[in-house]
Amino acid sequence: MQNNFVIHPDYNTIQDKVKSAIINFDDYKETLGDPGRNVIKIVDVDGKKYTIKSFKVPNVINQVVYRFFRKSKAQRSYEYANKLLSCGINTPFPVAYELNTTILLFKKSYYVSALEDCDLTYRELTTDFDIVDHEAILRAFTRFTYELHENGVNFLDHSPGNTLIKREKDGYKFSLVDLNRMEFGAMDFETRIKNFAKLTIHESMVRIMSNEYAKCTGKDEQTIFDLMWQYTKEFQYRYYRKIRIKKRIFFWKKKYKTISSESPI
Numbered sequence: 001m002q003n004n005f006v007i008h009p010d011y012n013t014i015q016d017k018v019k020s021a022i023i024n025f026d027d028y029k030e031t032l033g034d035p036g037r038n039v040i041k042i043v044d045v046d047g048k049k050y051t052i053k054s055f056k057v058p059n060v061i062n063q064v065v066y067r068f069f070r071k072s073k074a075q076r077s078y079e080y081a082n083k084l085l086s087c088g089i090n091t092p093f094p095v096a097y098e099l100n101t102t103i104l105l106f107k108k109s110y111y112v113s114a115l116e117d118c119d120l121t122y123r124e125l126t127t128d129f130d131i132v133d134h135e136a137i138l139r140a141f142t143r144f145t146y147e148l149h150e151n152g153v154n155f156l157d158h159s160p161g162n163t164l165i166k167r168e169k170d171g172y173k174f175s176l177v178d179l180n181r182m183e184f185g186a187m188d189f190e191t192r193i194k195n196f197a198k199l200t201i202h203e204s205m206v207r208i209m210s211n212e213y214a215k216c217t218g219k220d221e222q223t224i225f226d227l228m229w230q231y232t233k234e235f236q237y238r239y240y241r242k243i244r245i246k247k248r249i250f251f252w253k254k255k256y257k258t259i260s261s262e263s264p265i
Contacts, residue, residue, distance in 0.1 A: 001107070006078065007096040017045045018096050022110050025054055032115075033161075042115060049115035050095060053077070057107050066106035072099055073180035074109035080179040081113065087151045090175040092116040092164075116175055119167050123160035126200045135208060137165060137172055142212035144174040149192045156181040159198040193224060197231035206232055 005022075007015050021028075021043045032040040037056045042049055055073050058066060066072050071079075074097040081094035093114040100108040124131065125138060141163065148155060155162075157178050166173040187195075196209060210225035217224075 002101050002103075004099040004101070005096065006075075006098075008082075008094055011095050014045055015096075018050075018112055019098075021045060021050070022052060022096075022098050022112070025052055025110065028052075051092070051113055051115050053111045053113075055109045055111070060105075063105040063107070067101055067104065072097075072106065072109045074099060074111040076180040076182075077111045077113075077178075080182050083184070084153065084176065084179070087153065089148065089151065089153065090173060091179060092175060092177060116164060117166065118164035118175070120165050121161055122163045122165065122199065126160055126202060126205070133167075138205060138208050139212045140172045141165070141174060142209045143216060144172075145195065146213060146216040149187050149195070152185050152187065154183040154185075154187055154191065154195060155179075156183065157198075158195050160200070189219070190227065193227045194231045196228050197235040200232070201236060203229065 028041040030042040040053045078094045078097040095112040098110045162178045164175040214221035
């Protein structure tokens with residue numbers, strides 16, 4: 001097995017300790033979120049907290065693809081995090097990544113980042129409308145998304161669990177996580193609006209976001225709402241159709257988890 005380990009220059013002094021943490025990944029007990037295909041664990045290195053995300057070994061076809069033709073999710077997460085920070089967009093600081101390969105196949109990969117504290121994620125906004133500053137957060141989040149678009153960042157996994165929210169004295173701090181699916185470059189109007197499609201099933205939230213995005217862009221609010229709501233409904237249809245198909249295919253399983261990181265519920 002070959003290991004390709006890359007660490008950020010700012011963390012060179014703890015390189016051996018980060019490598020050791022990855023090697024001993026299975027021994028750590030504290031996890032972040034619900035373990036699924038990929039598992040995130042919290043580790044302590046020299047008194048500071050970090051997260052290590054272990055990506056599941058891909059299927060055989062993708063083992064070949066990631067070995068020779070495409071960057072791994074761990075590498076993309078690391079590189080995209082650095083690119084976001086260079087644009088002034090918050091994300092947990094990228095520390096390192098490691099790729100495990102054979103001569104012909106890609107196997108495990110790990111992404112290490114600083115652990116970032118937050119008060120909530122966007123998901124809480126979709127489930128708890130009694131949050132005292134609910135609308136203020138939602139409008140600030142919309143302005144943050146506009147900032148992404150202005151910087152040419154199309155966050156393809158712009159979904160409820162992937163934005164950390166921290167209240168600060170002068171407003172809110174938003175940080176992106178789960179970064180391996182992004183595109184960079186100028187975004188046309190429809191692509192920008194489509195980027196909101198995975199966030200919520202609630203029309204009231206879409207109306208607030210479309211109102212705030214209209215203020216940011218100077219474009220017609222009703223046009224933005226109509227398009228945003230259309231894309232939202234189209235995503236919901238595709239998402240639940242996919243769930244129904246999978247349930248039929250895997251009917252023999254006793255339990256099938258239907259809620260993913262993209263689900264707005």
